[in-house]
Amino acid sequence: MPTLPRIALVAAVLAVAASAQSTANPGLFEGAGDIGAPSHKGSVAYDAARKEYRITGGGNNMWGARDDFFFVWKKITGDVVITANVKIVSDGAPHRKAGLIIRKDLEPGGVYADTVVHGSGLTGLQWREKADDITRTIHFPIEGPTRLRLERRRNVVTLFASKDGAPLVELGSTELAPFSPMYAGLGVCAHDDKAETTAVFSDVTVEMLPPPPPAKK
Secondary structure (H helix, E strand, C coil): CCCHHHHHHHHHHHHHHHHHHHHHCCCCCCEEEEECCCCCCCEEEEECCCCEEEEEECCCCEECCEECEEEEEEEECCEEEEEEEEEECCCCCCCCEEEEEEECCCCCCCCEEEEEEECCCCEEEEEECCCCCCCEEEEECCCCCCEEEEEEECCEEEEEEECCCCCCEEEEEEECCCCCCEEEEEEEECCCCCCCEEEEEEEEEEEEECCCCCCCC
């Protein structure tokens, strides 16, 4: 019969494993974790009944040459479309962000594109063309969309958005050299390394697109 210390050790290991599984493998996604080195570690809770992801992230920014935020991701080969209702539910810095992201890797200066909603309501398409390079941004005249879509087809990344249940509208796009595989998912940044921001993502879909037809000769 195992001794009491042995039982306690096994129970502790099982508890840690269960916690890691529930955090790292939520819903549609394969993994989750901090990008960069936020002082406040992030977390995700998936409500299977409501099909909602409640994500909390810290970090100084998702911009410039370095990103610090919490990322829930799925590794995908080929092109992809990510769609979700996005709502920031906590107070904080005006430029705290929540959105849909594709990244070449999980390094803080990695190549990426995203569409984010700021705490102020500002909506943007952001991308970094080369590792550790600057981030480029396009802002759009729509505030606080309830639904976002990020579509990547080969070298074109396109943002769609809508408010209050209206149909999605294409707002703009940019070119980004294609990479595969990629990490596609949901991200939250506090825009203040001393704080945390929480956002709820609902009605989330991640669709892998079929390869384009071969060019005609």
